[in-house]
Amino acid sequence: MAEYKPIRKVVSGNYAAAYAVKHARVEVVAAYPITPQTSIIEKIAEFIANGEVENLEYVPVESEHSAMAACIGASAAGARVFTATSAQGLALMHEMLHWASGARLPVVMVDVNRAMAPPWSVWDDQTDSLAQRDTGWMQFYAENNQEVYDGVLMAFKIAETVNLPAMVVESAFILSHTYDVVEMIPQELVDEFLPPRKPLYDLTNFEKPFSIGALGTPADYYEFRYKIQRAMEKAKEVIHEVGKEFGERFGRDYSQMIELYRTEDADFVFMGMGSLMGTVKQAVDVLRDEGYKVGAAKVRWFRPFPKEELYELAKNVEGIAVLDRNYSFGMEGILFTEAKGALYNTNAKPIMKNYIVGLGGRDFTVSDVRKIAENMRAIIEKGELDVEVDWYHLKR
Amino acid sequence: MNTLFGERKEGATKIVLKSVDEYPEAPVTLGTTLTNFTGDWRTFIPVIDDSKCVKCYICWKFCPEPAIFIREDGYVGVDYDYCKGCGICANECPTNAITMEKEEK
Numbered sequence: 001m002a003e004y005k006p007i008r009k010v011v012s013g014n015y016a017a018a019y020a021v022k023h024a025r026v027e028v029v030a031a032y033p034i035t036p037q038t039s040i041i042e043k044i045a046e047f048i049a050n051g052e053v054e055n056l057e058y059v060p061v062e063s064e065h066s067a068m069a070a071c072i073g074a075s076a077a078g079a080r081v082f083t084a085t086s087a088q089g090l091a092l093m094h095e096m097l098h099w100a101s102g103a104r105l106p107v108v109m110v111d112v113n114r115a116m117a118p119p120w121s122v123w124d125d126q127t128d129s130l131a132q133r134d135t136g137w138m139q140f141y142a143e144n145n146q147e148v149y150d151g152v153l154m155a156f157k158i159a160e161t162v163n164l165p166a167m168v169v170e171s172a173f174i175l176s177h178t179y180d181v182v183e184m185i186p187q188e189l190v191d192e193f194l195p196p197r198k199p200l201y202d203l204t205n206f207e208k209p210f211s212i213g214a215l216g217t218p219a220d221y222y223e224f225r226y227k228i229q230r231a232m233e234k235a236k237e238v239i240h241e242v243g244k245e246f247g248e249r250f251g252r253d254y255s256q257m258i259e260l261y262r263t264e265d266a267d268f269v270f271m272g273m274g275s276l277m278g279t280v281k282q283a284v285d286v287l288r289d290e291g292y293k294v295g296a297a298k299v300r301w302f303r304p305f306p307k308e309e310l311y312e313l314a315k316n317v318e319g320i321a322v323l324d325r326n327y328s329f330g331m332e333g334i335l336f337t338e339a340k341g342a343l344y345n346t347n348a349k350p351i352m353k354n355y356i357v358g359l360g361g362r363d364f365t366v367s368d369v370r371k372i373a374e375n376m377r378a379i380i381e382k383g384e385l386d387v388e389v390d391w392y393h394l395k396r
Numbered sequence: 397m398n399t400l401f402g403e404r405k406e407g408a409t410k411i412v413l414k415s416v417d418e419y420p421e422a423p424v425t426l427g428t429t430l431t432n433f434t435g436d437w438r439t440f441i442p443v444i445d446d447s448k449c450v451k452c453y454i455c456w457k458f459c460p461e462p463a464i465f466i467r468e469d470g471y472v473g474v475d476y477d478y479c480k481g482c483g484i485c486a487n488e489c490p491t492n493a494i495t496m497e498k499e500e501k
Contacts, residue, residue, distance in 0.1 A: 104422035163421060200422055214425040219436075223416045224423045231421075 002192075004250060006183035013175030016145045016182045017084065017110045017168070018043035020152035022053055023190040024108075027079040030059035030070035034089040035122045036176045037112045041084060064089040068096035068107075075105035076212055078199040080156065083107065086172065087114035087121075087128040094132065097165070101136025101228060103212050104200060106159035106166070108152060109137075113274065113325075114172040115360040123361020124172040126274060126326035130302070130334045136228050138166040138235060139302040141273035145170075145180040150252060153185070153194060154242050160197050161238045162231045171275035172361065185250055193249060232304040239301060257306035258313065262288060263295030268319035268350070268376050271297040273335060276325055276357070276364060283369030292373055299335065307342040314348035319380045321372055325358040332389045351380060354389045362393050410477075434461070438481030441499040446471045448493035455485035455494060 011019065017040045021029065031041045047053045059074075061067045067083050075081040085093060090111050100107050115125030129139060140155060142148045148170045155166040170176055185193070201210070216224060240255050247253030261281050263269050270280045277298040284296050297313055297320070299306065314320065324333025331337060336354035343349070355372055358364040372392070379385055411431045413419050449471050456464045456472060463479035464472050474485075486494040 102423065201420075201424060211425040213423060216423055217436075220413070220419070220423075223413070223419045226416055227419065227421060 013145045013148045013170045014039040016149040020149045026082045028074035030067045031083045036172045037084045037086045064092040068093040084110040086112040097135040100165045104163040108155045112176045121360045142170045162235045174275045257301040258309045259298040261296040266295035267293045269295045272323035283366040319351040433477045435477045440481040440496040448491045
């Protein structure tokens with residue numbers, strides 16, 4: 001094994017994604033431009049135009065629905081396939097997302113989290129990707145540009161091991177267009193980490209033809225659904241192994257599906273996903289200096305959902321403040337629902353409160369985290385919630 | 397089995413998968429119509445009374461599957477592996493030689 005010397009580049013989150021696609025030796029990219037995803041595919045197109053990549057086919061399509069359709073076709077034929085989108089584009093793909101997971105094709109996509117319209121918005125909000133919760137796609141939420149790069153490389157390995165598609169999710173503008181140092185991995189080491197894809201079935205074997213996605217009667221459909229769930233369960237083990245291997249090879253450990261930050265002796269923790277959690281970690285340091293015993297729990301993988309890891313965390317804390325940059329209308333923040341639901345049949349019953357923050361790109365800062373901490377401390381001392389769902393930024 | 401166009405292709409055996417582990421990982425087709433007996437879908441079954449049949453073959457023409465075949469003796473038969481029980485044959489038969497009866501399974 002060659003010695004690992006990282007190549008440091010100052011790149012945006014979108015360029016980090018594009019470099020990961022290049023290093024993963026992706027064979028087919030089909031995508032349609034949509035702000036703020038556009039610069040991912042622009043960069044990939046630039047790699048092709050400059051002859052920096054070999055055997056990479058870029059398929060220009062007329063919509064995101066077609067982009068995913070092209071990805072499904074190419075993936076079924078055995079290629080390593082990538083696409084990227086945002087918000088309304090992802091919603092337009094929705095129907096096709098089911099086809100990718102149902103046919104067990106390890107397509108990898110970057111979704112640049114963007115608020116759903118109307119009102120028209122191009123800023124950060126997780127509702128677009130979380131609305132795809134039930135499509136059978138794995139979902140990884142990146143905190144920073146480094147995690148976008150690492151996430152895409154790991155997503156290919158995990159997806160191709162369990163034969164399910166995976167989504168790497170980054171924040172609009174906060175990551176997609178903000179430049180930061182990213183440690184990239186030399187090509188030969190990426191090649192060792194991520195060997196060429198071995199498709200589940202060989203569609204090019206003309207001696208034994210078959211079709212994918214043909215009719216499944218009530219006698220057979222059910223079993224195929226169960227197989228997807230079983231693959232999701234297996235994905236938890238694979239995520240752990242691949243994340244650990246990544247840590248051993250490249251120094252950044254992703255073995256835990258929930259990253260815990262200063263939670264060992266914490267009275268209560270902040271839980272959330274994505275770039276939000278960078279702010280929270282910084283706030284935890286500040287709050288610790290001020291005498292708060294708090295920690296951060298960053299949910300890296302939303303699907304499969306890390307139930308077991310959440311339980312381990314929940315039984316040792318008095319409260320969990322769930323920060324949702326998303327909303328399920330008629331209910332509450334989506335991560336909040338999931339976290340509460342995962343703990344219901346356990347004996348871990350911390351006080352849980354939902355803070356709706358940062359929708360549509362609203363600023364979320366360290367001082368916001370302090371206010372939430374003050375509120376959480378009061379709730380825990382009193383032993384009961386004031387409100388369950390707090391629209392934190394609302395102009396009252 | 398004899399049909400108007402000769403023998404039905406060999407290899408028509410129904411695939412029944414009993415446990416989830418027998419299924420392929422991805423939903424690739426479990427077989428063509430040679431292994432997928434669409435006659436399973438039937439509720440009503442056509443019963444043919446040869447004494448009323450006048451060998452007009454209207455039922456054979458109208459059968460959408462086609463599950464009606466012409467026997468060597470010139471009367472018609474039904475390929476029950478594929479007959480979905482739609483009843484078109486009974487509806488079209490000018491001499492009411494075909495009746496649809498609820499199938500006991």
